[in-house]
Amino acid sequence: MSASKRYPALDSFRLIAAVLVTAIHTSPLAGYTPLGDFLLTRVLARTAVPFFLMVSGYFLAKDGWRSAGKTVKKLLALYAGAAALYLPLNWYQGGLAPLAFLKRLALEGTFYHLWYFPAAVLGILIARQLSRLGKFWPLALAGALYLVGLGGDSYYGLVSRVPALKAVYGGIFAVFDYTRNGIFFAPLFLLLGAEGRRWSGRVSAAGLLLSLGAMTGEALWLRQMGVQRHDSMYLLLPVCMVFLFSLLLERNKGRAPMAREMSLFLYLLHPWCIVLVRGGAKAWGLERVFIENSLGHFAAVLVLSLAASWALYRLRPRPRPVTDRAWRELDLQALDHNARVLRDQLAPGCELMAVVKGNAYGHGAVPVARRLWKKGTRAFAVACLSEGIALRRAGIGGTILILGYTPPEEVHRLEYWRLTQTVADLDHGMALASTGRPVRVHLALDTGMHRLGIPAEDRQAIAALYGQKNLRIGGVYSHLCVCDSLERADMDFTESQLARFYSAVDWMCWEGLDPGAVHIQSSYGIWNLPAQPCRFARVGIALYGVRSDSQSVRRELDLRPVLALRARVASVRTVACGQDAGYGCAFRAKRDSRLAVVTIGYGDGLPRQLSQSGGQVLIRGRRAPMVGRMCMDQLLVDVTELPQACPGDVATLIGRDGGEELRAEELAQCCATITNELLSQLGSRLETRQTDF
Numbered sequence: 001m002s003a004s005k006r007y008p009a010l011d012s013f014r015l016i017a018a019v020l021v022t023a024i025h026t027s028p029l030a031g032y033t034p035l036g037d038f039l040l041t042r043v044l045a046r047t048a049v050p051f052f053l054m055v056s057g058y059f060l061a062k063d064g065w066r067s068a069g070k071t072v073k074k075l076l077a078l079y080a081g082a083a084a085l086y087l088p089l090n091w092y093q094g095g096l097a098p099l100a101f102l103k104r105l106a107l108e109g110t111f112y113h114l115w116y117f118p119a120a121v122l123g124i125l126i127a128r129q130l131s132r133l134g135k136f137w138p139l140a141l142a143g144a145l146y147l148v149g150l151g152g153d154s155y156y157g158l159v160s161r162v163p164a165l166k167a168v169y170g171g172i173f174a175v176f177d178y179t180r181n182g183i184f185f186a187p188l189f190l191l192l193g194a195e196g197r198r199w200s201g202r203v204s205a206a207g208l209l210l211s212l213g214a215m216t217g218e219a220l221w222l223r224q225m226g227v228q229r230h231d232s233m234y235l236l237l238p239v240c241m242v243f244l245f246s247l248l249l250e251r252n253k254g255r256a257p258m259a260r261e262m263s264l265f266l267y268l269l270h271p272w273c274i275v276l277v278r279g280g281a282k283a284w285g286l287e288r289v290f291i292e293n294s295l296g297h298f299a300a301v302l303v304l305s306l307a308a309s310w311a312l313y314r315l316r317p318r319p320r321p322v323t324d325r326a327w328r329e330l331d332l333q334a335l336d337h338n339a340r341v342l343r344d345q346l347a348p349g350c351e352l353m354a355v356v357k358g359n360a361y362g363h364g365a366v367p368v369a370r371r372l373w374k375k376g377t378r379a380f381a382v383a384c385l386s387e388g389i390a391l392r393r394a395g396i397g398g399t400i401l402i403l404g405y406t407p408p409e410e411v412h413r414l415e416y417w418r419l420t421q422t423v424a425d426l427d428h429g430m431a432l433a434s435t436g437r438p439v440r441v442h443l444a445l446d447t448g449m450h451r452l453g454i455p456a457e458d459r460q461a462i463a464a465l466y467g468q469k470n471l472r473i474g475g476v477y478s479h480l481c482v483c484d485s486l487e488r489a490d491m492d493f494t495e496s497q498l499a500r501f502y503s504a505v506d507w508m509c510w511e512g513l514d515p516g517a518v519h520i521q522s523s524y525g526i527w528n529l530p531a532q533p534c535r536f537a538r539v540g541i542a543l544y545g546v547r548s549d550s551q552s553v554r555r556e557l558d559l560r561p562v563l564a565l566r567a568r569v570a571s572v573r574t575v576a577c578g579q580d581a582g583y584g585c586a587f588r589a590k591r592d593s594r595l596a597v598v599t600i601g602y603g604d605g606l607p608r609q610l611s612q613s614g615g616q617v618l619i620r621g622r623r624a625p626m627v628g629r630m631c632m633d634q635l636l637v638d639v640t641e642l643p644q645a646c647p648g649d650v651a652t653l654i655g656r657d658g659g660e661e662l663r664a665e666e667l668a669q670c671c672a673t674i675t676n677e678l679l680s681q682l683g684s685r686l687e688t689r690q691t692d693f
């Protein structure tokens with residue numbers, strides 16, 4: 001199984017934030033420098049909880065707050081569990097009257113750190129309502145609520161000098177203990193997270209440093225004046241948070257599930273650990289090291305909390321494959337290897353654009369793209385809008401080019417998800433431009449395939465598209481349609497396509513129209529053509545380590561198949577000579593035979609005719625022929641020659657087993673198709689297992 005070794009920023013910072021919260025509750029520097037402790041726990045660490053809220057807002061906004069209900073339910077379930085976990089401590093601290101307990105449960109949290117849950121729930125409900133008010137009002141209103149909260153928090157001493165205001169806050173405090181809650185505190189950070197503002201790394205870092213400095217000044221000034229009723233909220237905290245979040249978003253590619261889950265456990269468990277450390281220290285007479293020494297206290301609590309969180313993390317229920325019926329195996333190291341080999345074939349400055357359309361040719365677009373992204377690929381191509389969005393949702397950054405048509409009405413989605421759209425022809429380009437929104441595009445040029453593209457010779461059309469200010473033209477490309485062939489006529493045709501393409505590009509440069517990223521090669525363009533003076537090569541099938549068919553290519557490359565396809569033997573039965581088997585009794589035993597029933601069928605994407613056109617599987621490292629008609633969910637294999645075959649055996653349809661290998665090319669040939677079709681048909685019912693040895 002692949003373990004995410006590099007922890008991307010957003011998830012990693014969750015863990016840092018949880019450590020900061022632990023610091024707030026243990027004051028590590030209090031015994032050494034009270035001022036230092038103030039700066040650490042009352043200023044710096046105040047970024048932790050707003051950060052958690054912003055992350056929630058960020059992800060909730062991605063689907064237009066539709067999953068808010070689900071998130072609230074999850075928070076409530078967590079809260080119920082956490083409240084139960086802390087009941088013994090409530091009781092130990094003298095207990096609470098039932099009514100007081102209920103009020104706490106609803107508003108302040110039943111233990112000091114649990115205020116977050118009711119605040120987040122209420123905050124999400126309010127923020128979702130506010131988010132419907134357009135562009136300006138949500139933040140303005142949430143900001144106003146925050147200002148009210150601020151007056152009851154670190155500015156209370158100033159604000160309460162005005163008698164009318166003092167009366168207002170008196171009213172608020174009759175209900176809530178603090179204004180740092182779901183009404184005045186949480187909505188603003190949720191909505192700021194939802195905005196997901198991004199500046200470049202440099203701007204964010206500079207903004208963060210400046211605002212953090214200014215907030216420190218603000219905090220010191222308030223402390224000096226002694227006006228703080230509580231010290232959770234500062235005027236400049238939202239400003240700091242916006243820059244911090246932008247910085248993390250800029251670096252946040254992929255996920256670090258371990259950091260994320262550990263941070264939750266750490267947050268939930270550390271108050272219990274504080275109690276245990278204190279109890280333990282007293283029991284063993286170690287008060288001087290673990291209680292009186294503030295740093296020792298903090299360290300002991302942190303180590304114990306992390307250990308407990310780690311244990312919980314290991315014990316947590318993990319989703320297991322539901323069945324063991326039929327699955328695809330992804331060899332991620334083969335994918336790394338292929339990307340390296342292909343990259344080596346490109347001209348200097350030319351990069352791979354990984355083509356992951358059709359669910360990455362049936363391999364699974366998300367795991368494939370995540371791996372490529374992790375290993376440095378920064379450009380991807382997909383067939384359509386939904387495929388592009390799925391990649392962004394999975395944390396893929398960089399360029400994502402949609403090779404196919406997208407209706408102009410979807411331009412706002414292209415913009416929101418930062419996708420690059422192919423201009424299919426002049427009309428499409430004009431329609432995209434006339435929506436009034438900026439669109440990133442690459443121009444497709446038709447150099448003879450006559451599928452998509454502006455005719456490469458239609459200079460007028462090209463110039464017209466460059467005249468549209470909404471079209472952000474970042475590239476120009478074309479597609480070669482016979483470069484898989486080594487026939488003389490086909491090679492001449494490819495030459496003519498290349499000539500048309502480069503002459504259009506040269507003309508653009510001559511006219512001062514910046515073509516941007518230029519690209520024309522696909523997999524067979526790499527196998528059969530010399531390196532091209534381009535910015536990208538759009539590589540699909542070769543990346544997956546297979547050819548479309550078994551025809552030869554000009555340059556053999558050492559590529560390895562990424563995918564294996566396997567199922568199981570469910571049952572083995574004997575069929576006497578002369579008996580029939582399967583639908584239509586299409587198989588008749590010519591001898592006493594043993595038939596294995598294998599748990600995969602056309603419902604998993606296999607071509608139905610395969611079993612009657614020479615299809616084979618590997619069982620125990622040996623080939624065995626499919627027989628009879630393939631069913632939707634099963635197929636029959638003749639294992640008469642394989643007496644050891646038994647239920648539970650793995651049957652390999654594509655891939656290696658022992659010394660034998662069945663290649664996708666062979667399978668495709670049986671059904672008179674190409675691997676591209678065969679693989680892209682693989683169905684959603686298949687499990688995916690990733691191997692990363």
Ligand SMILES: *Cc1c(COP(=O)(O)O)cnc(C)c1O
Pocket residue numbers: 355357403479521522523524538539540541542
């Ligand atoms: C599918 C596709 C590719 C990738 O082709 P492979 O032969 O799989 O490398 C490249 N460019 C365009 C326009 C495509 O449609």
